[in-house]
Amino acid sequence: MTALQWRACCWYFWVLLTNAAWTQNMYDESDPYDWSFHTFECPQECFCPPSFPNALYCDSKGLKEIPAIPARIWYLYLQNNLIETVPAKPFVNATQLKWINLNNNKITSNGIEKAVFSNMKSLLYLFLEDNELDEVPAPLPMSLEQLRLARNKIGTIPARAFNNLENLTMLDLHQNKLLDSTFSSDTFQGLNSLVQLNIARNSLTKMPPILPANVMQLFLDNNSIEAIPANYFDAMLKLIFLRLNNNKLTDEGLPNKVFNISSLLDLQLSYNELTRIPAITAHLEHLHLDNNRINSVNSTQICPIPIPGEHVYERNLPRLRYLRLDGNEIKPPIPFDLMLCFRLLQAVVI
Secondary structure (H helix, E strand, O other): OOHHHHHHHHHHHHHHHHHHHHHHHHOOOOOOOOHHHHOOOOOOOOEOOOOOOOEEEOOOOOOOOOOOOOOOOOEEEOOOOOOOOEOOHHHOOOOOOOEEEOOOOOOEOOOEOOOOOOOOOOOOEEEOOOOEOOEOOOOOOOOOOEEEOOOOOOOEOOOOOOOOOOOOOEEEOOOOOOOHHHOOOOOOOOOOOOOEEEOOOOOOOOOOOOOOOOOOEEEOOOOOOOOOOOOOOOOOOOOOEEEOOOOOOOOOOOOOOOOOOOOOOEEEOOOOOOOOOOOOOOOOOEEEOOOOOOOOOOHHHHOOOOOOOOOOOHHHOOOOOEEEOOOOOOOOOOOHHHHHHOOOOOEEEO
């Protein structure tokens, strides 16, 4: 054998060894899936990226039905199709699903087979925005962390629909057809982990009853709410962000110190019917009151503490940093007492 043949033989042997090691790493016995098999297990209407074997992309394909979902799938993308029904059969093998995106389809409440979602014991995120639902789907799995139902036609929330969702952190129901009569005192019972609740752009004239105590972000803008009951927020000790823009709130509809919430940092009351600035706490940092009917600013009344003198520690000052008052009947200049009270103000819009 010549030297050249010997080197070629050695090189070929080295390639074989390298390939064997690489193959062993890719399909290690500890791997629960045989990727060489699953590579070919992909619905023809969908895309299965080799680098992301747990995901199935069936979005924007003009689908009218949900294809059979392989057992390996965790993340399922079915948005932007023409799907009308959600039967249980396509999900028989998909027991590990964590994420389902069914946004922007034509799914109706009657088209969702009962218990199809509650049988998905690992499901964390369920997106059903921009469909034709007229009620909240139920039952749902206890594992669920986010439920997005915006821009449907929902006017009904079945009794105890949320009672077992103790892990749910986000519930989005904005731009539906919710009425005051939709809610009962136990509608939100059981949502012990809820952080964000969005009920904006509905047809409410009253505040919904008994909200979860742990809510930190509450969106109620673009309704027709006229008043807030006294002590409404007393149990909501973690509320940070409250948005009530574009409602019909009046001075008489805001009891004294209704916003006396020590956790509250951002309060938005734009586009209402207020004629005076409501009382706020010293902890509030952002206050939006634009486009109301306010015609004057009484600094003594709105300052949450007695207007401080020249020498005061910053930590004892009111925390307000942003105040928006444009679109009212207030004219410059800004009252000097206002600046004496809120010395941390960085922006005032008049």
